Amino acid sequence: MIVTQDLNEKTIAIIDDDTKQSKAIAWEVEDAGYKPFLLDEGHFYNVNELVSLIRNKAEGAVCDHRLSNSGFANFYGAELVAALYDLQFPSLLITQYTEMDTSFSIRKWRDKIPVLLSREEAYASSIAKGIEDCISEFSGRVLSTRKPYRTIVRITNIDEESHEPVLDAFVPSWNPHKAVRFPASLVPEHIRYVLKPNFCLFAHVNIGAGTSDDLYFKNFELAPEPDENDGLA
Amino acid sequence: MKMMDSPELIILDVGHGNCSIIRDINGVIIIDCPTGITLLETLEYLAIKEILYVLISHADADHIAGITTLLLQQNIRIHNVYVNPDASKKTDAWLDFRRALKDAKKRSEVEISKLTTSESGNFHIGSINLEILAPTYEFLLGGAGGTDIKGRRLNSNSVSAVIGIIHDNHKVAVLAGDIDNIGLENLLESISNYPADILVFPHHGGKPGSGDSKTFAKEICSFIQPKLIIFSISRSHFGSPSAEIIEGLRFSVPGAHILCTQLSQQCAANLPSSKPTHLNNLPARGSINNSCCGGTIVIKIDGSTTNYTEMSLHKEFILSQVNSPLCQRFLPEILTRLGEEIVSNPD
Numbered sequence: 001m002i003v004t005q006d007l008n009e010k011t012i013a014i015i016d017d018d019t020k021q022s023k024a025i026a027w028e029v030e031d032a033g034y035k036p037f038l039l040d041e042g043h044f045y046n047v048n049e050l051v052s053l054i055r056n057k058a059e060g061a062v063c064d065h066r067l068s069n070s071g072f073a074n075f076y077g078a079e080l081v082a083a084l085y086d087l088q089f090p091s092l093l094i095t096q097y098t099e100m101d102t103s104f105s106i107r108k109w110r111d112k113i114p115v116l117l118s119r120e121e122a123y124a125s126s127i128a129k130g131i132e133d134c135i136s137e138f139s140g141r142v143l144s145t146r147k148p149y150r151t152i153v154r155i156t157n158i159d160e161e162s163h164e165p166v167l168d169a170f171v172p173s174w175n176p177h178k179a180v181r182f183p184a185s186l187v188p189e190h191i192r193y194v195l196k197p198n199f200c201l202f203a204h205v206n207i208g209a210g211t212s213d214d215l216y217f218k219n220f221e222l223a224p225e226p227d228e229n230d231g232l233a
Numbered sequence: 234m235k236m237m238d239s240p241e242l243i244i245l246d247v248g249h250g251n252c253s254i255i256r257d258i259n260g261v262i263i264i265d266c267p268t269g270i271t272l273l274e275t276l277e278y279l280a281i282k283e284i285l286y287v288l289i290s291h292a293d294a295d296h297i298a299g300i301t302t303l304l305l306q307q308n309i310r311i312h313n314v315y316v317n318p319d320a321s322k323k324t325d326a327w328l329d330f331r332r333a334l335k336d337a338k339k340r341s342e343v344e345i346s347k348l349t350t351s352e353s354g355n356f357h358i359g360s361i362n363l364e365i366l367a368p369t370y371e372f373l374l375g376g377a378g379g380t381d382i383k384g385r386r387l388n389s390n391s392v393s394a395v396i397g398i399i400h401d402n403h404k405v406a407v408l409a410g411d412i413d414n415i416g417l418e419n420l421l422e423s424i425s426n427y428p429a430d431i432l433v434f435p436h437h438g439g440k441p442g443s444g445d446s447k448t449f450a451k452e453i454c455s456f457i458q459p460k461l462i463i464f465s466i467s468r469s470h471f472g473s474p475s476a477e478i479i480e481g482l483r484f485s486v487p488g489a490h491i492l493c494t495q496l497s498q499q500c501a502a503n504l505p506s507s508k509p510t511h512l513n514n515l516p517a518r519g520s521i522n523n524s525c526c527g528g529t530i531v532i533k534i535d536g537s538t539t540n541y542t543e544m545s546l547h548k549e550f551i552l553s554q555v556n557s558p559l560c561q562r563f564l565p566e567i568l569t570r571l572g573e574e575i576v577s578n579p580d
Contacts, residue, residue: 090331150305208270226331
């Protein structure tokens with residue numbers, strides 16, 4: 001087990017509406033060399049309110065994704081981690097519903113979630129490494145798996161999930177054989193309204209990601225049709 | 234661009250695929266662009282923002298798919314792209330390439346040309362010349378999916394470009410794309426021999442079309458007589474390079490040093506537990522899971538004294554860390570003993 005050195009004075013907030021789970025994470029946080037601070041009670045209706053509380057009490061955060069089950073918050077942990085990311089506050093997101101959440105409610109903010117751990121991966125060593133990876137990304141040393149490149153995104157299907165439109169697409173430079181789902185809200189409105197299956201977009205995507213759970217999409221543009229006179233038809 | 238003391242040929246570990254960079258103070262040439270980010274990472278690492286020529290040997294995804302993403306990078310300027318226009322014109326990958334080209338042309342002019350022996354001619358950067366050895370224009374007329382003059386069916390590998398690198402009138406290397414037995418036969422009809430120091434072996438050491446692997450390896454190695462043979466492979470792609478290819482090439486060039494970019498599962502069932510010390514700092518696809526054998530390699534180009542400086546360290550790695558190295562399997566006994574002596578007494 002990796003124990004982070006010289007971090008004993010640092011406090012990590014654990015945001016989880018399930019008291020049993022938050023205590024289990026607290027053990028791991030402690031094993032990683034940090035002081036845990038539990039935030040598992042209360043009602044938060046505004047992300048900024050919780051962000052302020054976390055920043056006042058801790059120097060890092062480990063946050064569960066689904067926070068609304070017991071009325072703890074009316075937003076997702078992913079949105080909270082993204083808000084903390086904007087303030088360069090190191091935060092990890094944990095989910096036990098990985099496959100169900102990654103393509104939609106997590107993907108929406110995935111560019112601002114440097115580290116996503118499944119519940120069974122949330123050990124002291126992965127938490128310590130995750131905090132280091134966040135700090136490293138804030139300082140400009142972005143892991144190759146997180147670095148965005150402008151690339152082609154080919155839409156294959158337009159669908160709906162949780163009453164919101166979603167897009168299925170291929171990112172050939174990442175994997176030409178595996179479709180990936182993401183919320184249509186990531187695409188600017190003027191492009192979204194003209195989208196059809198087989199439309200091609202340009203977007204910034206972290207094509208070095210190992211799995212589809214880690215992919216994020218931003219800066220969408222409509223790709224042009226090929227030039228008929230380019231001599232390559 | 235980061236400075237260098239002499240021109241360089243960089244063979245990237247891109248997994249299953251091919252990608253080479255030739256750089257000189259006068260410019261940069263890229264040959265083949267596979268999927269993945271290793272090329273983009275390497276360009277960033279070397280601070281390369283301008284590419285004089287991109288040459289695509291043929292239109293298989295492991296050689297062409299990365300050109301689209303390369304063209305879309307707004308901080309990189311590409312002046313010329315030479316493609317081998319085979320039968321892929323109707324695929325999504327080809328359409329993506331054309332879209333990216335249109336986008337790149339909005340930022341700056343990009344010239345597109347065909348890559349054949351007669352149409353593209355030779356390329357120069359500084360004192361380095363690139364010679365297109367195949368395909369001939371006449372051979373390409375049959376096209377992938379068509380037939381050659383002898384009625385043999387051609388595919389994209391048959392019409393793959395083969396590129397020779399020359400410095401100071403010395404033949405440094407041959408990058409053989411994915412040329413198969415039909416393409417090689419056609420090449421041998423126009424050039425009888427082409428002795429060069431280095432061969433990037435075609436098709437990642439896989440089966441050369443309908444031909445016999447051992448015969449193919451014998452023929453191409455007799456033609457080039459390389460001292461260093463490189464296989465650009467992925468560890469997860471079992472069977473590359475094939476044992477028949479290694480056996481065949483040993484027949485023609487028994488003393489050649491063989492280097493695979495990644496450690497084949499045929500050579501080692503398990504990966505080394507510690508990080509190898511013979512690798513350089515350039516990005517390599519295998520570095521993320523410690524699966525490099527030769528990794529990304531840098532060859533200092535200097536006419537007849539061109540060398541791969543890490544060769545003895547790579548040899549040492551093979552003999553000390555790899556359980557059943559395929560590259561050592563068909564060596565004449567005397568060479569095996571010499572290799573063991575080098576490892577036990579490196580001085």
